[in-house]
Amino acid sequence: xxxxxxxxxxxxxxxxxxxxxxxxxxxxxxEIQYTGPQARxxxxxxxGFFIFTGKYYSTLRIDDEYSRPEVDVSKASAxxxxxxxxxxxxxxxxxxxxxxxxxxxxxxxxxxxxxxxxSFVKYSFKLDGDTLLLRETAISTLPIIANxxxxxxxxxx
Numbered sequence: 001x002x003x004x005x006x007x008x009x010x011x012x013x014x015x016x017x018x019x020x021x022x023x024x025x026x027x028x029x030x031e032i033q034y035t036g037p038q039a040r041x042x043x044x045x046x047x048g049f050f051i052f053t054g055k056y057y058s059t060l061r062i063d064d065e066y067s068r069p070e071v072d073v074s075k076a077s078a079x080x081x082x083x084x085x086x087x088x089x090x091x092x093x094x095x096x097x098x099x100x101x102x103x104x105x106x107x108x109x110x111x112x113x114x115x116x117x118x119s120f121v122k123y124s125f126k127l128d129g130d131t132l133l134l135r136e137t138a139i140s141t142l143p144i145i146a147n148x149x150x151x152x153x154x155x156x157x
Contacts, residue, residue, distance in 0.1 A: 019054025027153035036147025
C-alpha cells in the first residue's frame with residue numbers, strides 16, 4: 001500500500017509539473033504597440049488581463065486607449081451602450097505553445113464568430129523575466145495581419 005501511495009504522489013507531482021508552461025500565471029497588459037500607418041505605443045490605463053493555466057487561458061480587456069464614460073446602463077441609449085461594449089474583448093479557451101508561437105483556441109467569447117470549432121488566434125511571443133510580449137500574427141478568419149499589434153504584459157502572479 002505504501003508503494004502505491006508513493007507512486008501516486010510521484011505521478012501527481014509529475015502531472016502538476018507538466019501542467020505548467022512558461023506563460024502560466026496572471027498577466028496585466030501595460031502597453032500596446034501598433035504598427036503601420038498609425039504606428040504608436042500606448043501605455044494602457046484601461047484594464048486588461050491574460051490568465052494562463054497549464055492548458056487553459058482567459059482574457060478580459062478593454063481595448064480602448066481612453067477612459068470609458070460612466071453611464072447608467074438602465075437609462076443608456078443604444079449608441080451609448082454600443083460605445084461601452086465595443087471596446088470590451090472577452091475570450092476563454094485552450095492554448096498550445098509551439099516554440100515561440102502561442103495558439104489560442106477560443107471556447108467562449110464575446111464575438112460569436114470566435115467560438116467556431118476551428119477558430120484560433122496565433123501570436124509570436126517573447127518572454128523576458130516577468131515581461132511578456134504577444135504579437136498577433138494570424139486569426140482563423142484573417143490568416144495574415146497586415147499591421148499587427150503587440151501587447152506588452154507584466155506578470156502579476
